[in-house]
Amino acid sequence: MTECTSVASITNEVMSSMKTMPTGKTLFNEPLAKYTSWRVGGPAEQYYRPTDIDDLSVFLRHLASTQSVFWFGGGSNLLIRDGGIGGTVIHLRRSLDQIGLEADGRLYVEAGVACPQVARFCQKNGLSGAGFLVGIPGTMGGALAMNAGAFGGETWPLVSEVELMDRQGNCQWMQSSSISVGYRMVDIPEQHWFVAAKLNLPATTSSDDAMMQELLKRRRLSQPITVPTCGSVFKNPEGGFAAQLIERCGLKGHQIGNAKVSEKHANFIENLGGASASDIELLIDFIQDRVEREHSVRLETEVRIVGEPVSSVK
Numbered sequence: 126m127t128e129c130t131s132v133a134s135i136t137n138e139v140m141s142s143m144k145t146m147p148t149g150k151t152l153f154n155e156p157l158a159k160y161t162s163w164r165v166g167g168p169a170e171q172y173y174r175p176t177d178i179d180d181l182s183v184f185l186r187h188l189a190s191t192q193s194v195f196w197f198g199g200g201s202n203l204l205i206r207d208g209g210i211g212g213t214v215i216h217l218r219r220s221l222d223q224i225g226l227e228a229d230g231r232l233y234v235e236a237g238v239a240c241p242q243v244a245r246f247c248q249k250n251g252l253s254g255a256g257f258l259v260g261i262p263g264t265m266g267g268a269l270a271m272n273a274g275a276f277g278g279e280t281w282p283l284v285s286e287v288e289l290m291d292r293q294g295n296c297q298w299m300q301s302s303s304i305s306v307g308y309r310m311v312d313i314p315e316q317h318w319f320v321a322a323k324l325n326l327p328a329t330t331s332s333d334d335a336m337m338q339e340l341l342k343r344r345r346l347s348q349p350i351t352v353p354t355c356g357s358v359f360k361n362p363e364g365g366f367a368a369q370l371i372e373r374c375g376l377k378g379h380q381i382g383n384a385k386v387s388e389k390h391a392n393f394i395e396n397l398g399g400a401s402a403s404d405i406e407l408l409i410d411f412i413q414d415r416v417e418r419e420h421s422v423r424l425e426t427e428v429r430i431v432g433e434p435v436s437s438v439k
């Protein structure tokens with residue numbers, strides 16, 4: 126298991142054993158559509174896939190301070206505009222991939238581990254409480270950033286500590302109690318990102334397997350899981366459901382370009398094949414305007430919209 130060393134505690138001995146040059150994969154003008162669940166999005170000006178936490182730290186230390194960085198997990202809650210993302214995109218999925226039990230029984234999980242893998246690891250190791258993660262297609266880092274949740278479960282109640290990395294590649298563990306979280310909202314300091322977490326999960330003798338199968342079945346029945354989507358596009362407004370408001374406006378099946386409001390679940394937008402990010406964003410705007418006009422509620426997006434509308438990447 127990789128331990129990122131807090132810079133405050135770096136000794137000469139540790140310094141000499143640390144890597145000095147990044148060893149991950151760098152690509153330029155890399156199309157991001159292939160990494161997003163919506164299958165849309167322009168290129169990353171620079172794309173970096175680290176080999177592990179220490180490597181990411183080394184990479185950031187070498188990166189010019191003028192370069193912006195964007196952290197990308199599983200791409201399952203992102204609408205990346207067609208012009209792509211300038212600066213550097215750091216892709217964590219399957220690169221920060223360590224998961225294991227600590228001596229004190231807590232679960233150590235790195236930010237690039239997929240949520241379903243966390244659920245299955247817990248089930249195999251007799252830990253309860255993480256079963257709801259089985260149907261969430263993102264990474265642990267994305268789940269921490271979004272406070273992802275489903276069927277009554279949420280990420281942050283499981284968290285005991287998180288390890289944050291800053292723009293210079295320094296790491297620091299923080300207690301979960303010192304971080305403010307809410308519904309699909311987590312407040313961490315600017316220019317800090319998650320690299321790992323320790324979860325406190327109660328031991329159980331009964332298996333979560335049947336419960337996980339049931340949750341997956343409920344998803345199959347109620348959500349369009351076989352077509353490219355980003356899950357729920359909008360947050361539920363206080364006291365209501367976004368899907369219900371959209372359906373009441375008669376928008377199920379409404380289409381712009383190749384983006385369509387799902388007939389199966391009105392809070393999902395399907396890419397019918399060949400949709401652009403701009404088709405999807407226009408449809409999002411259209412839904413927001415119509416729902417506001419008919420129900421006096423402005424729906425807030427759960428999906429994060431990032432990047433440039435038109436390519437500025439040379």
Ligand SMILES: Cc1cc2nc3c(=O)[nH]c(=O)nc-3n(C[C@H](O)[C@H](O)[C@H](O)COP(=O)(O)OP(=O)(O)OC[C@H]3O[C@@H](n4cnc5c(N)ncnc54)[C@H](O)[C@@H]3O)c2cc1C
Pocket residue numbers: 162195196197198199200201202203217236260261262263264265266267268269270271272273274275317318319320350354355356357429
């Ligand atoms: C079919 C489907 C079903 C879904 N069902 C659910 C559901 O039931 N519940 C739910 O909550 N969500 C659901 N989602 C949405 C999505 O899976 C979650 O929001 C997930 O937590 C996003 O994780 P990700 O790794 O894909 O994040 P990304 O989409 O890669 O990123 C999302 C945001 O998190 C930030 N981020 C990513 N990694 C880090 C990090 N290590 N540190 C700091 N910031 C980071 C990114 O910069 C971005 O702002 C669903 C999506 C799909 C496609």
